[in-house]
Amino acid sequence: MDLYGSHINRLIEELQGLPGIGSKTAQRLAFHIVNMPKERVQSLADSMTEAREHVNYCRECCTLTDGELCPICRSEKRNHRQIMVVENPRDLAAYERTGRYEGVYHVLHGAISPMLGIGPNDIKLRELMQRLQGSDGEKNCDEVIIATNASVEGETTAMYILKLIRTLGLDIKVTRIASGVPVGGDIENTDEVTLERALLGRTEM
Amino acid sequence: MDLYGSHINRLIEELQGLPGIGSKTAQRLAFHIVNMPKERVQSLADSMTEAREHVNYCRECCTLTDGELCPICRSEKRNHRQIMVVENPRDLAAYERTGRYEGVYHVLHGAISPMLGIGPNDIKLRELMQRLQGSDGEKNCDEVIIATNASVEGETTAMYILKLIRTLGLDIKVTRIASGVPVGGDIENTDEVTLERALLGRTEM
Numbered sequence: 283m284d285l286y287g288s289h290i291n292r293l294i295e296e297l298q299g300l301p302g303i304g305s306k307t308a309q310r311l312a313f314h315i316v317n318m319p320k321e322r323v324q325s326l327a328d329s330m331t332e333a334r335e336h337v338n339y340c341r342e343c344c345t346l347t348d349g350e351l352c353p354i355c356r357s358e359k360r361n362h363r364q365i366m367v368v369e370n371p372r373d374l375a376a377y378e379r380t381g382r383y384e385g386v387y388h389v390l391h392g393a394i395s396p397m398l399g400i401g402p403n404d405i406k407l408r409e410l411m412q413r414l415q416g417s418d419g420e421k422n423c424d425e426v427i428i429a430t431n432a433s434v435e436g437e438t439t440a441m442y443i444l445k446l447i448r449t450l451g452l453d454i455k456v457t458r459i460a461s462g463v464p465v466g467g468d469i470e471n472t473d474e475v476t477l478e479r480a481l482l483g484r485t486e487m
Numbered sequence: 488m489d490l491y492g493s494h495i496n497r498l499i500e501e502l503q504g505l506p507g508i509g510s511k512t513a514q515r516l517a518f519h520i521v522n523m524p525k526e527r528v529q530s531l532a533d534s535m536t537e538a539r540e541h542v543n544y545c546r547e548c549c550t551l552t553d554g555e556l557c558p559i560c561r562s563e564k565r566n567h568r569q570i571m572v573v574e575n576p577r578d579l580a581a582y583e584r585t586g587r588y589e590g591v592y593h594v595l596h597g598a599i600s601p602m603l604g605i606g607p608n609d610i611k612l613r614e615l616m617q618r619l620q621g622s623d624g625e626k627n628c629d630e631v632i633i634a635t636n637a638s639v640e641g642e643t644t645a646m647y648i649l650k651l652i653r654t655l656g657l658d659i660k661v662t663r664i665a666s667g668v669p670v671g672g673d674i675e676n677t678d679e680v681t682l683e684r685a686l687l688g689r690t691e692m
Contacts (some may be wrong), residue, residue, distance in 0.1 A: 284558055285550075292534045299527075326501045337521045
């Protein structure tokens with residue numbers, strides 16, 4: 283039996299279309315929304331359509347932003363010759379929270395995944411290559427730090443980017459962020475692959 | 488530094504106002520929304536404002552519904568002289584999924600909780616009492632099944648409802664759903680209070 287009527291049902295269905303929202307969460311959210319003051323619901327709905335309307339990719343690093351250039355690409359305090367390549371804007375935000383990185387970013391919006399049918403042309407790789415080479419054919423950057431995830435997709439993407447940069451024939455340093463036991467993690471509960479990586483990546487004390 | 492610009496920030500803030508949505512989930516949802524096709528975002532936003540606009544309490548049982556009466560209260564197949572009292576529409580939905588209940592419901596929209604400052608007047612108790620008594624002063628119902636949660640608030644509310652119904656002076660049967668070891672649960676991992684309840688509520692085989 284249809285318990286709630288068409289409007290609530292439609293809202294529940296729409297909410298279930300969002301990532302990580304199952305049928306129970308969608309139900310809980312829907313009931314919360316229909317119990318909210320009307321102006322709060324309007325404000326929530328407007329924030330969605332407005333964000334979608336005004337947000338686009340930064341012309342330089344492809345992250346999501348309001349204007350032509352994102353605040354990081356606009357900043358004169360950042361080192362624009364050091365580019366960290368990340369899979370998505372959330373990874374960028376995570377590195378910004380450390381407060382320890384002074385270069386700029388390049389957001390791929392995904393990683394190469396044959397399993398999911400995501401190829402090199404489906405992520406912002408062409409934009410990265412264009413960015414590395416100036417109009418005069420000279421290199422536009424000194425170091426590319428590849429900070430894709432330590433997953434199969436992330437590693438595949440990292441190797442692919444390295445190969446692409448090498449074919450440019452420019453003397454650009456390409457580095458990969460370290461992989462190892464997380465801070466606060468214990469050896470006993472760390473998986474074998476991570477332990478092996480930690481060993482291979484050991485540094486002198 | 489402001490990483491995303493005002494529109495995305497506002498969307499993240501709005502989403503964080505929803506129950507069970509923390510800052511990371513809000514970020515993930517916001518990025519998903521700004522990457523959705525425009526018409527899908529519009530549809531999601533509309534479903535919210537429209538549901539809020541059209542939904543109201545059922546005149547009879549106080550559940551959330553589109554029209555004057557909810558589908559259950561409108562149905563002639565249900566036993567309208569057996570009323571199950573639940574805390575919220577999600578509990579109603581849970582009992583409807585069993586497919587084994589043929590009476591109608593009464594939705595309180597909360598439970599009495601001195602801790603949270605929720606008193607008897609803040610939930611739909613007056614509506615329940617009006618419903619039990621016909622305009623001729625005769626009883627309108629044969630049984631009230633109290634299905635509030637097995638929590639302190641739920642038990643308090645159950646006792647309060649029992650007392651209220653007794654003061655009506657009508658011969659209405661009041662029952663409480665059973666409390667005990669859940670199906671599939673094992674004795675070893677069940678807490679003492681539940682075990683005691685299960686013992687007190689034992690039935691002959």
